[in-house]
Amino acid sequence: MKKTPSIIINSNTETKKFLRANKKQKFPVQHTTERELVYVAPDACIWIDLEWIGRGRSNKAIQEYMSNLNLLLRFSKARNGEKFAKGLVVMMLMPATREELSTYQGKYHDVIERILRKYAFVVEIDEQYEQQFKQLESQLVKAYMEKELFTPTQAMDAKLVAQASIFNIPVVSRDNHIVGKENSKIEKIKEINKEILGTYEHQAFPIKIKTFVSRVAKHNPSPAPDNFVYLTKGNQKELKSMNNGKVKISYHYDEDKKIRRKEKDKVAVEVKGDKITVKVENKEVKNEDKIEEKNRA
Amino acid sequence: MEELISQFKELVEQDFQNLSKEEQIEFYQKSIEDLDKIMDTKNIDLDIYEKLLEIKKMLLSKIYILKE
Numbered sequence: 001m002k003k004t005p006s007i008i009i010n011s012n013t014e015t016k017k018f019l020r021a022n023k024k025q026k027f028p029v030q031h032t033t034e035r036e037l038v039y040v041a042p043d044a045c046i047w048i049d050l051e052w053i054g055r056g057r058s059n060k061a062i063q064e065y066m067s068n069l070n071l072l073l074r075f076s077k078a079r080n081g082e083k084f085a086k087g088l089v090v091m092m093l094m095p096a097t098r099e100e101l102s103t104y105q106g107k108y109h110d111v112i113e114r115i116l117r118k119y120a121f122v123v124e125i126d127e128q129y130e131q132q133f134k135q136l137e138s139q140l141v142k143a144y145m146e147k148e149l150f151t152p153t154q155a156m157d158a159k160l161v162a163q164a165s166i167f168n169i170p171v172v173s174r175d176n177h178i179v180g181k182e183n184s185k186i187e188k189i190k191e192i193n194k195e196i197l198g199t200y201e202h203q204a205f206p207i208k209i210k211t212f213v214s215r216v217a218k219h220n221p222s223p224a225p226d227n228f229v230y231l232t233k234g235n236q237k238e239l240k241s242m243n244n245g246k247v248k249i250s251y252h253y254d255e256d257k258k259i260r261r262k263e264k265d266k267v268a269v270e271v272k273g274d275k276i277t278v279k280v281e282n283k284e285v286k287n288e289d290k291i292e293e294k295n296r297a
Numbered sequence: 298m299e300e301l302i303s304q305f306k307e308l309v310e311q312d313f314q315n316l317s318k319e320e321q322i323e324f325y326q327k328s329i330e331d332l333d334k335i336m337d338t339k340n341i342d343l344d345i346y347e348k349l350l351e352i353k354k355m356l357l358s359k360i361y362i363l364k365e
Binding site for chain 1: 333346354355359
């Protein structure tokens with residue numbers, strides 16, 4: 001069997017054409033894979049600081065902070081006309097942040113419009129799931145407030161963290177009351193999120209910009225976004241096209257079933273004589289007639 | 298502008314327990330509308346915008362808590 005040089009792992013039509021045209025040439029083996037997009041939800045202050053960077057100016061004395069912001073902009077997807085082009089990071093504008101940066105009529109404030117139009121992926125919740133989404137958000141915010149992770153005047157920040165957590169997307173901020181001065185605050189947020197939203201392999205939580213940028217630069221694993229089913233069809237379509245059709249639109253959170261990721265299947269075994277019925281989450285998957293005594297347990 | 302910012306800050310810190318929930322929500326919403334008009338000024342200084350945004354966030358937070 002002819003061995004195709006493994007230069008590119010995903011083989012689309014263009015790649016096949018290219019390989020066919022150059023089959024005599026030998027290519028060095030490159031372990032390049034298309035990196036999955038990284039999602040982040042900047043808070044309002046980060047958007048303002050990004051606007052400063054966009055203007056070619058620095059508003060903060062800490063140069064390291066400004067250079068991290070610069071890196072974030074360079075990594076991020078920017079609009080070229082209507083569509084997003086290039087970039088590895090998708091900066092999501094959560095409904096909470098959008099409310100802060102827009103007028104009561106829904107229009108962006110003049111000063112921040114430029115940066116938002118260019119870089120923001122505006123998260124829109126489908127009407128069908130709006131109530132469910134708000135219920136989840138409300139549950140999370142209540143839990144955060146009960147644990148005194150946010151004060152009543154910081155409810156909008158709690159709302160942002162809740163909304164981003166539903167999608168398993170990290171919030172990036174420079175405020176200590178969001179990213180936490182100590183690890184204990186983040187651990188409490190993670191605990192609450194696990195309880196209400198379920199466990200993820202890489203759980204998203206609020207982080208500082210330095211940590212986020214370093215994670216992207218070092219190719220560290222990023223939280224896989226979830227619950228994109230809550231988004232409008234337009235949002236989902238745009239995300240799919242940005243991901244070359246690879247993004248998974250996951251199940252939506254079902255209060256009754258409380259489906260959790262990575263949870264072991266609940267197995268119920270019913271033994272009646274020689275007949276053993278194995279049920280996995282109310283679904284009958286096995287029905288064996290003759291099972292040896294020693295296998296029963 | 299600094300005077301305006303401090304006036305808005307005083308507004309946030311005030312307690313309107315003599316008003317009903319709906320009246321408080323209406324009052325805060327009107328204040329946000331006024332804030333938005335200032336924040337939407339063309340060529341507003343970003344530093345001032347940020348200070349006004351902090352106030353707006355606090356007002357929005359108050360409305361959120363009252364509605365829950």
